[in-house]
Amino acid sequence: MTERTDLGPEDQKIVTLARSARARNGVPEGAAVRDETGRTYVAGTVSLASLELSALRTAVAMAVASGAESLEAAAVVSGAEALSAEDLAAVRDLGGAGTPVFLAGADGVVRLSAVAG
Numbered sequence: 001m002t003e004r005t006d007l008g009p010e011d012q013k014i015v016t017l018a019r020s021a022r023a024r025n026g027v028p029e030g031a032a033v034r035d036e037t038g039r040t041y042v043a044g045t046v047s048l049a050s051l052e053l054s055a056l057r058t059a060v061a062m063a064v065a066s067g068a069e070s071l072e073a074a075a076v077v078s079g080a081e082a083l084s085a086e087d088l089a090a091v092r093d094l095g096g097a098g099t100p101v102f103l104a105g106a107d108g109v110v111r112l113s114a115v116a117g
Contacts, residue, residue, distance in 0.1 A: 007110060010034065011102065014075040017042045019108045021055070022077045029078040031055035033091070035068035056087040056101075060094055071095030074116075075102040083114055092116035 007015065014032040017040060022030030027044035031054070034040050043058035053061070056076050063071065074091045076083065083103050091099050097117025104110045 007102070010038075011073055011075070011100070014040060014073060015077065015102055015104050015108055015110060018055070018075045018077040019104065019106070022106070027055065029055035029076055029080070031059040031074065031076045033059045033063050033074040033095075034072045035063050036070040036072060037068075038072075039063075039066070039068070041066065041068070054084065054087055056083075057090045060090040064094060068094065071099050073100045073102070075104065075110075077104045077106065077108065079106065083112065088114065088116050 014034055017032035018030040021042045021044045025044040029045045032040055032042045041059045041062040043055050045055045046053040046058050071094050091101055099116040101114050102110045103112040
């Protein structure tokens, strides 16, 4: 993973959407993914007695449920220092091994960039 500061406008948009989901819902993480047609799916952490999902896995599930066939990129806003293997696997399952995943802090600054593979 590397530090990333040169995001294009479409990648910056999903970081902004992820940040707003986190703030709006008061959850530990916000995430957004962009599918092959440019549609975005935004989600927060799901924490129920019977169901625990990270924000990124929730966003990927929303994309799948809406008919997305692939992902172009994903972003997570979190206090975490790294992306989990499970989150990267979910992105890889839909987007492929080369799909970029950005991790930003609560301030929206991208700290890490990885590929799902």
